[in-house]
Amino acid sequence: MTPNPPDQLLLATGISKTYGAVVALRNASLGVRPGEVHALLGANGAGKSTLVKILTGAVHPDGGTIAVRGRERTVHSPAEARRGGLVSVYQEPSLIPDLDIRANLRITNTPVESFRHWVSELGLPDLDLTSLARRLPLASLRVIDLARALANEPDVLMLDEMTAALPANLTERVLEVVGRRKGGDSSVIFISHRMIEIAELCDRATVLREGETVGVVDVTAGSDKRIVDLMLGPMAAEIPAAAERPAAAPRPADAQPRxxxxxxxxxxxxxxxxxxxxxxxxxxxxxxxxxxxxxxxxxxxxxxxxxxxxxxxxxxxxxxxxxxxxxxxxxxxxxxxxxxxxxxxxxxxxxxxxxxxxxxxxxxxxxxxxxxxxxxxxxxxxxxxxxxxxxxxxxxxxxxxxxxxxxxxxxxxxxxxxxxxxxxxxxxxxxxxxxxxxxxxxxxxxxxxxxxxxxxxxxxxxxxxxxxxxxxxxxxxxxxxxxxxxxxxxYNLAPDEVIPELAVAFANPDGAPGSADTAAAGADPDGPGGGAPRAGDAPTGEQSEDPA
Amino acid sequence: MSTTATLASRGRSLVGRRDVLRRNGWTFGLLGLLAVLLLFAKIVEPSYGVLAIQGLGTSVLPLAIAAVAQAVVVISGGIDLSIGSMMALTSVVAASAMYKQPDEFGIVVVIGVLALGLALGAVNGALVVTTKVPDIVVTLAMSFVWAGFALIVRPAPGGGASSWLMDLAVGPILVDWIPKATVVMLIVVAVVWIPIARSRLGLSFYALGSNALAAFRSGVPVGRTKWASYVVGGLFAALGGLALTASTGIGTPVPGPYTLESVAAVVLGGVSLAGGRGGVLGPMIAVVVLQMVRTDMTFMSIDTNLAIVAQGVILIGVVMFGSLLEIRRASR
Amino acid sequence: MTAATSRRPRRQTAAGVRGLFRDQPVIPLLGLLAILVVVIEVVDPGIVSIDWAGVIIKGSVPLAILAGCQTIAMLTGGIDLSVGAVASMTGFVTATMIHSPGGEVQGIVIALVAASLAGFVSGVGVGVFRVHPLIMTLGMNFVVLGLANVWQLQNVQTGAGVPANLRTLGSGAFVEVLPYSLVVFVPVMALILVGLKRTGYGRLLYAIGDNPVAARLSGARSWQVLIVLYVISGLLAGIAGLILSGYANTASVSLADSSVLPSIAAAVIGGTSIMGGRGGYAGSIVGAVILTVLAALLTILGLPEPTRQIVFGSIIVVMAAAYTRVTAES
The missing domain is CATH 3.40.50.300 (P-loop containing nucleotide triphosphate hydrolases)
Incomplete structure (x- = not known):
């Protein structure tokens, strides 16, 4: 991934972050082009959430650079990131529970009319802006959070497991709305565990493993295999057989379960x-x-x-x-x-x-x-x-x-x-x-x-x-x-099922999959990873994010 | 009505009467309780009348303002145990400065004392934010400090107050049964609090108390907001100190029971100790309710001391009821 | 290079001091106490003597016991604001019963049972109903104070006086340096110190304060621990009240009110975190003695009560900030 400023809306390189003894990110990089929906993938604890938090100023990286539209910048707080056009919808909604929706919009300087537009686009046309956030169900909160982010007209919108808590109808609306943003001037970073959604929505995917970017893949039919391979890592990193596992002794049929x-x-x-x-x-x-x-x-x-x-x-x-x-x-x-x-x-x-x-x-x-x-x-x-x-x-x-x-x-x-x-x-x-x-x-x-x-x-x-x-x-x-x-x-896929090619369904005609240089940076099969500590953003979790 | 609603619910634009009722159910419940207590007093003691009402207005004035000070800090997720001491300090400063001075000078003193209150709150807030010591410890320690300064200013009760200031705290206004003290209090609190509550700052107070992480992510400057809540608390504490001087005519260096009673009033007034919920009107009404409980028990020839017991029982009972609701909600 | 090498030992020393404060706050606190004693001797040569030590110990004992209440409560992340009313109540109740036959013993028993009962109610509120300890004990403070007042009115005709035995206990001494109150205090101290370090119950106090979720997942039922905690706290406050009334030779329903904040201060100075899970009683005892010596020093300096309060308050902030710094995760 050569830094190519005019081509990249957002470019983060060499991002590292350590929490005490735990390495969350080692050498993560992410380049997002204007107008694309870019998937950020990786197994649990690969560092996706940490990377998003760093990009939105909620967590400060130990090293690395972040550039937006070719200009390098440091983001010290979510407010600053928001002003710089980087907005995230986190896994836990960041709405203030004891304020009503209107006040929640005010606190982030969100234009109400624009918010109303987006929230009805997203499938909640009847939302009462005077309802307290804590009285709304989680799914609505996530959609409201997304609508608020959209109303702020971000350059880069980051969606962390956006569809995880949503019922099917809302998921569909969210995917549609996000899909429509393709080809414009702004981009979306999309984190999801649902491969089908990624195939449907995303143009390219960056894969993280153990806190490191191991590949960038064009999402096309059949690219899921490549993605899974990258997520799993080279066979060289295979853990040596830990224990001689004896064949389980045959259990008597009437044995009582513990x-x-x-x-x-x-x-x-x-x-x-x-x-x-x-x-x-x-x-x-x-x-x-x-x-x-x-x-x-x-x-x-x-x-x-x-x-x-x-x-x-x-x-x-x-x-x-x-x-x-x-x-x-x-x-x-x-x-x-x-x-x-x-x-x-x-x-x-x-x-x-x-x-x-x-x-x-x-x-x-x-x-x-x-x-x-x-x-x-x-x-x-x-x-x-x-x-x-x-x-x-x-x-x-x-x-x-x-x-x-x-x-x-x-x-x-x-x-x-x-x-x-x-x-x-x-x-x-x-x-x-x-x-x-x-x-x-x-x-x-x-x-x-x-x-x-x-x-x-x-x-x-x-x-x-x-x-x-x-x-x-x-x-x-x-x-x-x-x-x-x-x-x-x-992923609840049948053993040989190919991920259906649905990307065209919502794709903007201009948003055709990118160039052919499919996978690149860091995908070195002999790369480090064997004895190194595995990254984890979970053990430190929200605690590391000190609001003070 | 409109003042009621805005005071009680952080100055949002009004959105229909039903909504106001729903949002401020606790406050209206307190008002109802107060009405019952007043009615009860009238029935038990037919001589209970305008004079008693006026006296009530004057006697609750300092604590009611202290409760507002505490409410602002608690809403923002903190607690200020130095309010009583700040009131004592501002009160003795006011009483000493006004003593035997012309009334016009009293205005200068009032402005100076309010500035002093802001400064005291600023020190409290700065210490809480920079040392990262829990609020309760810092403000407890500062309560010693401010009380010490109060004793230095005036080792014994004394001094005086401008006559116009004292005049504000006693007697009726317009009609006999409206205590002037209450009207003055409402106006003062409204003048200070409503602009804050309507501003971004007020919103940030609620945001910070409600969920510090979400507030941070929404772009609220966490440290500065916390500091500001103590500054506003300090300002109200100074107003409380002025109220003390106004209602007694002197300054007393030993802090009254205002710190702990303000915590009690805040809880009774529907402000969550966890922060983020409630308003400043509820605590003010709660102060009057607590005072009326005492009065009614006196009229019933119940030992006044049992009224103190009742105060404690009410406090505990209300909080227990509240946390039972929380536990039930959590387990569902 | 030179800068780096010369800085290294200093940094190590700093780390050492940090570690000492973090793990063994009693040692630097004793150092602080020694400095205070030296200062007091410099200011007023000849004052430091065996007699003087006895006076300081006598004055520290009630405060140290009340600091014990705060220590155990703070270890769980709580606080006990009812100690003022409870301590005053026991001294007062005992004093009012002095004139009935056998009233002294009877009075003490009734007073201590009432104190424990008050603690029990607080414990139920905090442990079962999960009321914030600050609020719960504040409410209990009102309740106990009010009931003590009622008691006062009903017994006003009999008159009151601090029983001679309590006076002896609070103000008398075997020899100058060994006041009688140590007879009560030493066992109390031993019980708390051993209880915190060597009993399963003590462990649970730390556990609940450090991480209530971990305690729960390990099978601890915190409500049981908390009820017992506040009963103990009430009982200790009651004992402190008896000694205090003997020490002051007065009994009033507000006698111990002014000791509540110093008791918290002593625990904070002693290194117990109000957030729970960290601290111990030894530090609180030294903290109580430091506060008593400091008060004496300020009196000698001719700095009256106001300065004393300002100094007390500042010390609490400084000490708490220091502890917060050294115990923060680097």
Whole structure:
């Protein structure tokens, strides 16, 4: 991607961003031409959201340059970015909940008439501008957020998973409106997990992997294979086989599952999910972001109650009212977000020992010797490097993650729910976690593992269920769970289905796909990526974005 | 009516009577409660009349303005525990400067004291924003500081007030049963608050208190807005201090119970402690309601001290009710 | 190059001081206390003596106990504003019952039960109804104050006086440096210190303050922890009130009101974060002593009450800002 200012409306090069020990972006670049809809693609944690936040001034990059219409500029705040023509619609609507829509428009200096125009174009013609934002449903808020962005007539409009929370009719309108912008003077950066939408809408796609731009692809019929290849990365980066996975011992037909879900729904995102988790197995859960897996794990862990359906643990129906109930039943949970699981200001020891003291009967004097012994054993088992100090927040991401697991392993685990335990941690730690999960299963534990890293499924899981749109859409045996087929299943595509060529449907006649120099920068198959820490924008999340 | 609505709901243009009712349900509920309490007082104690109403207007004046000061800060997502001390300081400064001075000079003093209030608020706000220490700690500490300065200015109660100032706080206006103090208070608060509430700044206060991240993303200058909320709070605290001087005729260096009672009034007045919700009228009415509860209990020959208990119980009860609603909404 | 090498040791020292403040605030605080004592001796040579130390300790004890209430509440991210009314109430109730036979013991028991009850109600509000601790304890402050006033009116005919035993406890001493109040304070101190460090309950206080979500996911039910917390806080405030009434030899319903803000100040100075999860009682004790010495110093300097308040306030801001800086993630 040679810098070619007149040709590029927006050009970002060499963007890097590190959160503590976590590298979110290493060497990301993005060039957007006037009048195109440009897809920004990458697996979970590849750094898409971080890049968007940097482009809109919500996060400050550690390095790199941003140029708009050939002029280099630094964006210090969203307000400044907005004035410079860069506007984003974030995944979480940035409307002020306690202000009505009119006030929300005023605060961003949005012309009301133009907003009214766009919001009715987008399918909400009857919107009452005096309604409070917090009283509106999420889907409406996202559409309002988009209409507000459009009314500001941005040069570059960034849409982060714009269609994720929308019902079908609104999605259609949004895609149509965005599609109509093709060929004009302004451009759109489009982030989505839905390949069909990308095929429909986008001219070109930039693919990020591990915080780095690995390719720019013209979106045409069949380009999805190329995109998937880029997202997966070169085979050289393949994680070496972590554990010798013995063939799962044949289970007697009448074996009792450790944990069964029967028709579990949460009333919103999760629908009629049923599965059995047996002792001695690692069951994978595969899903794109926001397909209901978060809700499923919350229900299994006792954090929320199912709207319908039931859970059975060891043959006994259970109704968890609190995580303590789940823990009592032997079902323990390792959340993805370490900020949710750890007391960052406390020591490794206190963090690991936290479940030991949670119940009222453990409130009295601690047996410090016994506790130290248990904790030390767990630290040794997980090879936690706790030299960094007596506060967990000073540990590396990988060691922090080990602490969250050690907490449950320390006293023996029966049923372990792991939600993306390897997100944003280095490859060595990942392997250690794979080995550990296999060992736990061999020792008779049941492990439910959601992972956003599809490679892991084949390495660790005996079988996997795939969730799409809140329902289980596929079940794959561990041996067959190679990455391409999982990815296709996760996008709910049939194994050999070609993404339909719909791009013409909304394309402006002038917005024909770009030149032939299909893939370029950074797509070097031997490129770095092997031992480097994987980028993750999730672990730091919104916290890193300090509004002060 | 229009003043009511704008004061209570950040000065939006009026959008129909039903909407005003819906938005300000809490405020109207308080007004209803106040009416019931007044009626009750009249029934229990038939002699309750115009004089008592006028007295009520004067007695609630300082706390009502303190409640406005607190409301502005709380709406913006902070809390100011130094309001009582700022009132004491501005009050003694006013009383000392006006003592035995011609009435015309009193006007200069009032302007100076308001400037002082702005300055005190500016210091509070700057400390909160730059040190990143929680608001509650900074303002608590500053409450010591301002109270100390108040004692330096005037070690014991004393001083005086311009007669016109004192005149503003007592007696009726137009008709016997409209306390002048109340009208003056409403005008003063309206003159200061409505322009702010209608401006971008007022909007930013609500935005910041409602959701700091969304406000930041919407382009609100977070630090500056927070600072400004303390400056406005300081201005109202100075007005409260002037009200103290006006209603008592002297300056008292020891802070009254205004800080904590202003927090109570703000909560009762429908302002969410989490920020972003409520207005300044609700807290003012809440102050009157609390005062009337005390009065009514006196008329019923209930120990006045139980009125203090009632105040606490009402405060806790209202907040518990509010958070129960929140919990129910969250679990749904 | 030279600049870089010469700067390096300084930076390390700075990091060391930072670490010390962050992890062991008691040590620099004791240093600060020592400096204050030196200053006071310089200002008024000969004042620092065993007797003087006894006076300081006597004055610090009630404040240190009240600071204990704030410390444990602040560790969970809370605060207890009801300690003023509760402490005043216990001293007062005991004083009003002095004339009935066996009234002294009876009074103390009733007072402490009432104090615990007040804490229990606060705990239910904070833990179960999730009312903001500031509001809940403020409301309890009104309730307790009002009820104490009612009690005052109903017992006014019997008259009141601080029981001799409480007077001895609050103002007497074994030898000059060892006031009787240490008999109460030392066990209280030991219980809090050990309780925070060595019991499961203490761990949970830190856990809830540091990360309530993590505590919940680990199976802790925070409402249980919080109710017990505020009961303990109420009880401690009650004990402090008894000592305070003996120390001041008065009993009034507003006796401890002026101690509420200093109790918070002592905890803040001691390094306990009002955001929760960080701090300890040792720092708060030193903080209480520092405040007492500082007050004495200002008195000697002829700087009366006003200056004392200004200095107190400034110190709190400076200390809190310093702690915020050193504990911030780099």
């Amino acid at each position: 944990l069964s879900a029967r028709g579990v729904s949460d009333g919103r995102r999760l629908h009629e999910v049923s599965f059995d988790l047996h002792p001695g197995e690692v069951l994978g859960v595969v899903a794109l972001e926001g397909q209901g897996q978060d809700e499923l794990f919350d229900i299994l862990a006792g954090s929320s109650r199912p709207a319908t359906g039931s859970l059975v643990v060891d043959g006994t129906p259970v109704a968890f009212r609190h995580p303590a109930d789940a823990i009592q039943a032997g079902v323990v949970y390792v959340p993805a977000d370490r900020a949710e699981a750890l007391m960052m200001q406390r020591s490794v020891r206190e963090n690991i020992a936290l479940p030991f003291v949670a119940g009222v009967r453990h409130w009295a004097m601690l047996n410090m010797g016994a506790e130290r012994k248990t904790v030390d054993e767990a630290v040794a088992t997980l090879q936690i490097d706790a030299r960094a100090g007596n506060e967990v927040r000073r540990l590396s991401g990988g060691n922090q993650q080990k602490v969250t697991i050690a907490r449950w392993v320390a006293t023996g685990v029966r049923t372990l729910l792991c939600f993306d335990p390897t997100r944003g941690i280095d490859i060595r730690t990942k392997q250690q976690i794979y080995v550990l999960l296999r060992e736990l299963a061999q020792g008779g534990a049941a492990v439910l593992l959601y992972t956003s890293e599809l490679k892991e499924v084949q390495l660790v899981c005996d079988r996997a269920i795939v969730i799409f749109g809140g329902r289980i859409v596929a079940q794959v045996a561990g041996a067959d769970a190679d990455e391409p087929s999982l990815l296709r299943a996760a």
